[in-house]
Amino acid sequence: MNDERVEARVRHWTPALRPLLDALYGSVTDVDALLDRTVGLACAAARSRRPALQALDARRETDPAWFQHSSMVGYVAYAELFGGTLKGVADRLDYLSELHVSYFHLMKVLRSREGANDGGYAVVDYRDVDPALGTWSDLEYVADELHERGVSLCLDVVMNHTAREHRWAELARGGSQRHRDYYLVYPDRTEPDRFEATLPEVFPEIAPGNFTWDPDLKGWVWTTFNTYQWDLNYANPDVLVEMLQVMLDLANAGVDVMRLDAVAFTWKRVGTNCQNQPEAHLIAQVYRALLAIAAPGVLMKAEAIVAPSDLLPYLGVHRLERPECHLAYHNQLMVMLWSSLASGDAGLAGAAMQALPPTPSSAGWVNYVRCHDDIGWAVSDADATAVGLSGPAHREFLARFYRGDFWQSFADGVPFSSNPDNGDERTCGTAAALCGVGKAARTGDPAALDLAVRRLELLYGVMFGFPGVPLVYMGDELALDNDAAYLADPSRADDSRWIHRPEMPWDLADRRTTVGSLQQRVFTYVQRLAATRVEHPALSAGGEVIIHRHADSAVFAWALHHPSLGRFYGLANFAARAATVPALALEWAGMSAPSVVLGAELLHRDHPANWTLDPYAVVWFVDDDDTVVQPTV
Ligand code: GLC
Numbered sequence: 001m002n003d004e005r006v007e008a009r010v011r012h013w014t015p016a017l018r019p020l021l022d023a024l025y026g027s028v029t030d031v032d033a034l035l036d037r038t039v040g041l042a043c044a045a046a047r048s049r050r051p052a053l054q055a056l057d058a059r060r061e062t063d064p065a066w067f068q069h070s071s072m073v074g075y076v077a078y079a080e081l082f083g084g085t086l087k088g089v090a091d092r093l094d095y096l097s098e099l100h101v102s103y104f105h106l107m108k109v110l111r112s113r114e115g116a117n118d119g120g121y122a123v124v125d126y127r128d129v130d131p132a133l134g135t136w137s138d139l140e141y142v143a144d145e146l147h148e149r150g151v152s153l154c155l156d157v158v159m160n161h162t163a164r165e166h167r168w169a170e171l172a173r174g175g176s177q178r179h180r181d182y183y184l185v186y187p188d189r190t191e192p193d194r195f196e197a198t199l200p201e202v203f204p205e206i207a208p209g210n211f212t213w214d215p216d217l218k219g220w221v222w223t224t225f226n227t228y229q230w231d232l233n234y235a236n237p238d239v240l241v242e243m244l245q246v247m248l249d250l251a252n253a254g255v256d257v258m259r260l261d262a263v264a265f266t267w268k269r270v271g272t273n274c275q276n277q278p279e280a281h282l283i284a285q286v287y288r289a290l291l292a293i294a295a296p297g298v299l300m301k302a303e304a305i306v307a308p309s310d311l312l313p314y315l316g317v318h319r320l321e322r323p324e325c326h327l328a329y330h331n332q333l334m335v336m337l338w339s340s341l342a343s344g345d346a347g348l349a350g351a352a353m354q355a356l357p358p359t360p361s362s363a364g365w366v367n368y369v370r371c372h373d374d375i376g377w378a379v380s381d382a383d384a385t386a387v388g389l390s391g392p393a394h395r396e397f398l399a400r401f402y403r404g405d406f407w408q409s410f411a412d413g414v415p416f417s418s419n420p421d422n423g424d425e426r427t428c429g430t431a432a433a434l435c436g437v438g439k440a441a442r443t444g445d446p447a448a449l450d451l452a453v454r455r456l457e458l459l460y461g462v463m464f465g466f467p468g469v470p471l472v473y474m475g476d477e478l479a480l481d482n483d484a485a486y487l488a489d490p491s492r493a494d495d496s497r498w499i500h501r502p503e504m505p506w507d508l509a510d511r512r513t514t515v516g517s518l519q520q521r522v523f524t525y526v527q528r529l530a531a532t533r534v535e536h537p538a539l540s541a542g543g544e545v546i547i548h549r550h551a552d553s554a555v556f557a558w559a560l561h562h563p564s565l566g567r568f569y570g571l572a573n574f575a576a577r578a579a580t581v582p583a584l585a586l587e588w589a590g591m592s593a594p595s596v597v598l599g600a601e602l603l604h605r606d607h608p609a610n611w612t613l614d615p616y617a618v619v620w621f622v623d624d625d626d627t628v629v630q631p632t633v
Contacts, residue, residue, distance in 0.1 A: 006046045009296065010039055013289040016323075020286050024279060025237045034237055038244060038290055045248035045294040053254060053295070056147065060297035067103075067152075067299055067326060067469065068364050070539035070565075073530045074103035074154075076371065077474035078119075079133050081503045082106075086129065086138035090145045095509070097149060099477060099523075100530035103469055104146060105154035105259065107372060109133060113163040113228060116491040119372060119501070121156070121261060122163035122229050126246040136253065143254025154257035154301065155250055159243050160265045161229040164214075168242075169230055173216035182242075184222035184233050184268065186211070192220045194270050204419040206494050224265050224274075234266045234283055244290055251295040258291070260284065260325065263314065264304040276310040284314065284324050292323075301327040301366060305373075307380060308332050308356050315363035323362075330365035332356060333466060335378050337369060337459045338434065339394070340574040342401040342411075346556035347549075348394070349574075352383040353558070354547040364541035365468030369459045370434075370476060374416040374426040374497055375402075392423065399425035402434055410436030410452060412482060414496045430483075430500040431476045432456055432522075438481035441518070451576060453479065453518065454616035457525050458572060461598065461618030464529040465570040467541040467560055475502055477526040478509055478519045532597050538566035538624045548588065554579040555613065559589040566624025567591055571603075573613040580610040586621060594621040 014035070021038070022031045049057070060066050075096055083089030089106065096104060108120025111128040120130075129139050143153045162169055171179035186192055192211040199210050202225055211220040212227040222231040232239045247258055267279035284300065291298050302314035302325040311331070316324040336349035359365065377398045381391030400406065402413035403425075413429035432438060435455035440448035456479060464470045486498030512523035533539050543562030550557055554575035560568040569589040573579040583605070586594050596603065602617030613619065 003047075006043050006293065009046075009293045010043065013293050014039065017286065017289045020282050020289070021237075024240075024282050024286070028235070029237050034241075038241060038286075039293065041241070041244060041248060042290045042293040045252055049252055049295060050254075052144065052147065053252065053297070056256075057295060057297035064362070065540075065542060068467070068541035070467075070537050071100075071534045072102050072469045073100045073533065074105060074366065074469045074471040075099065075101040075474065076105040076107070076368075076471050077504070078107045078372070078501060079109050080130075081501065082474055083504075085132070086134040086142050090142050093145060093149060093151075096151065099472065099527055100534055101472075102150055103152045103154060103257070103471075105257070105471070106142075107156060109139065109155055110158075113165045116226070116228065117163065118226055118229060118495075119497070121158050122161075122226065123158050124163045124165045125167070126158075127249055139253050143256075147254065152256035152299075153254060154259055155255045156261050156303075157243070157247055157250065157258045158261045159232070159246075160262035161223070161225065161231045164228040164230055166230075173214065178238075180217065181236050182233055182239050183230050185214075185217050185219040187219050189220065191270075192222075195268065195274065198271055198273055200273055201419065203417055204421070205417050222268070224262070231265065231268075234279070240283065240286065244287065247287060247291060248294055251291065251298045256297065257299045257301050257327070258287075259301045259303055260287075261303050263302050263325075264306050264310070276304070276306055276313070281313055281318070281322075281324060285322055288323050288325070299326040301325060302329070304328060305331050305376065305378070307378065312357050312359070316360055317357065321360055325363070327364055327366050327469065329371075330367045330466070330468065331378060333365070333463065334368055334370075335375065337462060338375060338402070339377075339379060339398055340556060341435070341455060341459065342398055342409075344575040344577075345553050346572070346574045347387045347553040348379070348383060348389060349556050350547050350549045350553075351386045352380070353545075354549070355383060355386070358544065359541070361542045365466065366471055367463045367466045367468045368471040368473065369463050370431040370473045370500065371471070372473070372497065372501055374428050376424075376426045396423065396425075399427060402427040402429065410439060410455070412436065412439050414482075414499055416496045428496045428499050430480050430502070431459065431473065432479035433482040433500070435459070437479045437518070441481075449518070451616070453521060456522065458574070458616045458618050460526060460529060461620075462556065462570065462572045464533055465539065465558070465568070465598075465618070465620055467539055467543065467545065467562075470529075470533070472526060474504060477523050478505075478512065479522040480505070480508075529598070532620065536566070536568070536597060536622045536624060538562055538568040538622050540565050546589075548585070550581050550585070552579045552581065555581055557581065557585065557589075561590065566622060568623070569594065569621040570618065571611070571613060571621075572618040573616060576615045578615060579613045579617075580607075581613070583609055583611060585611065589621075591621060591623040594623045596620070597622050 111125040212223040264275040267277035340346040377395040384391040412433040416426040418425040436452040440452040483502035486492040511519040546559040548557035599619035602614040604612040
């Protein structure tokens, strides 16, 4: 690597880095030494980066908005469930190309503990691939194969905790004080009880409490998630450095996007819920600067499933904007999609989405209908009150609706982590199951099945119409139903999230070309969404999202105004009946020469004053300039 370029990056990022390290560790260590140590590691990584990765960095440096282009389409899968092994994954990449995928999040790749491992989020070795999947060079091979096809690779950086069986934890248990200090260990209940007074529980049913007694440590160790996931102590600068090296190694294996797992939990403070502490942001900013020195083409994505006001800071929104993560999960959009579908009413979604602060122009969302985790019914009391609802009652309604409690409910979900103390209940189930596809198919009623598939298309149609990276969660493109096989596996049986983590049924996937099949209908629809997005740069991130509230509250309407790439308008009907919007809606949205690019067959002009939308219709309009060509990275 050309030293001058690395030096230039060091000169650019160091002035911001030093005060960050000082704020975090000034009272416990020599900050200049820490700066030298961390920058030294980043520079060493930069110099040992493979030429192909350096070329990718250079291309991305000339187009820093590369990840905001509408051509970004994501797919998420467990490596094992999708391809068996990493080589098997590489053999399936044509399938992703059919869906225009340009971003691939592979889960459970690094070596996790045997038995229960929280779906791979209990890592025992960050520098080793799960032996059942292959080797580190297989990981590099998959990354290279993806890059050949213009696809970025996203991997988890499980940064908040390690498995109890990680070498650091083993050493701590063996008596090493240095490694004991990597974790948060207390000799008795005094400190844990002080923290517990304000700490929520993440897994109240399967792992109550936030501390676990360890007989070897003779102490209580902090375990936010499961008892075998030990939280790391980021107040110790050695932990920051260790995790930096993990990220640098992943970047040099060819990982393009670091999914910062549970980043909100990385700093603890008594008297708080120990989430979203200011220091958690400083840590993310430190990693951003160091990764930018080592591998400027690499992105950071925040996995922070928190309230919108707490979320925006992960995208760098502070009193003054700061480079932090490039991407974050749009949990609010996901919850609002399901809320609107259950109620047949998008009033709450309109209000909640309108209340969101604007996204900084240099960052973006990853949008999703479902992921591998449960859905937490994150409807704020303020948003609910704004439309005349009660927050607690609506949250309870959603949990009950999706577990199929009402006769009107089409959904086939199962509860997760019910908490009798605060009435919270989360929901699991595949997207198709929650839309009622499986249930309808079992009745054999084609009209019911059609309606259920429309629901799935509606959610995907809205989600793909938002700026950011749309994520297809493995199997949704085939309308895969719930899979209860996990119940037979004792290491999974108590975690209902496995109901929506099926193995990829490739025989069923083959039916995507069988005319008239369910798989063909859904696959073709998702394919069309992706192809249409890719063609229309107006869907790129970096512009403004404006939510319109129409008198017919079944309608969710959103306009995108990109300063240079054009305009977009989306209309969605969340009711099982026809809905209307004023004929002038497009003019309100500032569209001067709109064309319908999706859902034209679902839109009618029955009356001069109105557009009519079919039940569950989603329609996209664009107003762009067909001379705009998106750069490819
Ligand atoms: C993230 C993961 C989730 C896991 C948790 C703890 O939220 O998405 O699956 O249980 O972190 O690592």
